[in-house]
Amino acid sequence: DIQMTQSPSSLSASVGDRVIITCRASQSISSYLNWYQQKSGKAPKLLISAASNLQSGVPSRFSGSGYGTDFTLTINSLQPEDFATYYCQQSFSATWTFGQGTKVEIK
């Protein structure tokens, strides 16, 4: 199976900060990489598909980039509603896998 490793596992940030979360795949996955946001007690929500394709209705302060094995999710000017856990997920191989998550907390 393709292993997805996110870093950091958690971070503390202030409103207005720029936050960068990285996701590394154990082998090349082209652009088959998605990002989800999960708030406590809720289902995950798709933010970005195919590494950089922002979903309709998702604020433009979210952006994704990367190709192959290294990907990033950037949140520009962090807002109070952005405090959540973020997961990457690959759909390159037959068995889809998620990263372990990055929890974004208030500093």
Place this chain on the structure above:
Amino acid sequence: QVQLQESGPGLLKPSETLSLTCSVSGGSISSFYWSWNRQPAGKGLEWIGRIYSSGTTNYNAALKSRVIMSVDTSKNQFSLKLTSVTAADTAVYYCARVSFGKYSNAHFDYWGQGILVTVSS
């Protein structure tokens, strides 16, 4: 707006079979892939498997020997069975719709609210 709703028993004993159903409303189940994911308390997400509306399935290799998925297009529902459950199968189970976008990348665009299944003697 597509909505998904999981249903099924919330408490099982070890060795029993977990059976969950996902009801889809606001859209047809036909011509889409549908998936089950799970999340143990305080932990990350795990993909269980997917099923196409025709019944074609793909399962996580780690769970393949215990998983059966099925679809009932007449009821706009799909289901999950997980046999011989243990405490390690305790988790929130989510159903989700799979869509294919740019580069035919598959992603989960609609999710159910999740159902907690606890395995305990």
